[in-house]
Amino acid sequence: MVEFGDGSSLITRLDTGNVTITPARSGSSPSDAQQAAQDGSVTTTNGPERELRTVTPRGYSLHGNNKADSFHYKSDSGMAKLDRCDNGRCxxxxxxxxxxxQTLHGGSSHRWTLGLLTDHWSGDPYSFSYDYYxxxxxxxxxxxxxxxxxATANGHHSDDPVRGSTGTYAHDLNRDFGAHEADRTKFPMVAYHISWPGYPPVVHVKYRGWDIRRYSGVWKLAPATGTGN
Structure with a gap:
């Protein structure tokens, strides 16, 4: 289950090998979690997921509108959960x-630092890998x-830094988004892959960062942002 700041959640259930994802509540307007289920920004599979392409990969969504200022954004915190269900009891x-x-450096910099956080909360050890675009x-x-x-921009990057851990992983991923195409909007994308050794499901949470634009030679977070695709 992936829970978001608005109280909505997605449930990842391991039940005789069948994996389902279900919004925990409904309403007149989609919650962040429900939207994630619809557009694929939170999914579950029974194996690793990798994407290699030059057009932007699909299914990455904005999780929260927590823009602090022109240089700092953070997503809603979520909780990836593995439920074991037996005879209807989970x-x-x-x-x-x-x-x-997401942090921009200001000045003439065309780099951003993405803070990747995974924190063991309860239960079995977890593994974590990610894909950056x-x-x-x-x-x-x-x-x-x-x-x-x-050619000045860094491309796709992936790593699997956490294997069978009960600790916290907090890493600053510093990447170059390019010195050129300065008249266009740019945005980061990071897919988290959470798994638990001994269990087949892998929870994929696809984060889209906040749009950035260059203003008077300085890259800043835009006043408004796209929400994903």
Missing amino acids: TVKASVKVQLK CGVSVPNETDWTCDTND
Whole structure:
């Protein structure tokens, strides 16, 4: 189950090998979690997920509107949970707190630092891997990744830093989003892959960061942002 700050949740259940994802509540307007279920920004599979492409990958969504200022954004914190269900009765086997932070450096910098947080909350040890992408917003066309037309931008990056841990992983991922295409909007994307050794499901939480634009030579968070695709 992935729980969000608005109280909504997604349930990941391990029940005789069948994995389901279910919004915990409904309403007249989609919650962050329900929207995530609809557009694929939170999914569960029985194996690893990897994406390699030059157009931006799909299913990455904004989780929360927590823009602090022109240089700092953080997602809502979430809780990835593994429920073990038997004869209709479910118990939480494990849970991991997850969050993404985005920081711009200001001045002439064209880099951002993405704070990746996973924190063992309860139950069995967890493993964590991630995929990073950088996107360029292209009006009336399919968005492309930052390194597609700009060799100065860092491209796709992945790592699996946590294996069978009951601790906290807090890492600052510093990447270059490119010195060129300065008239366009750019945004980061990070997919978290949470799993538990001995259990097949993998929970994928796809974070889209806040849009950035260059104002008077300085990259800043835009006043408003896209929410994902």
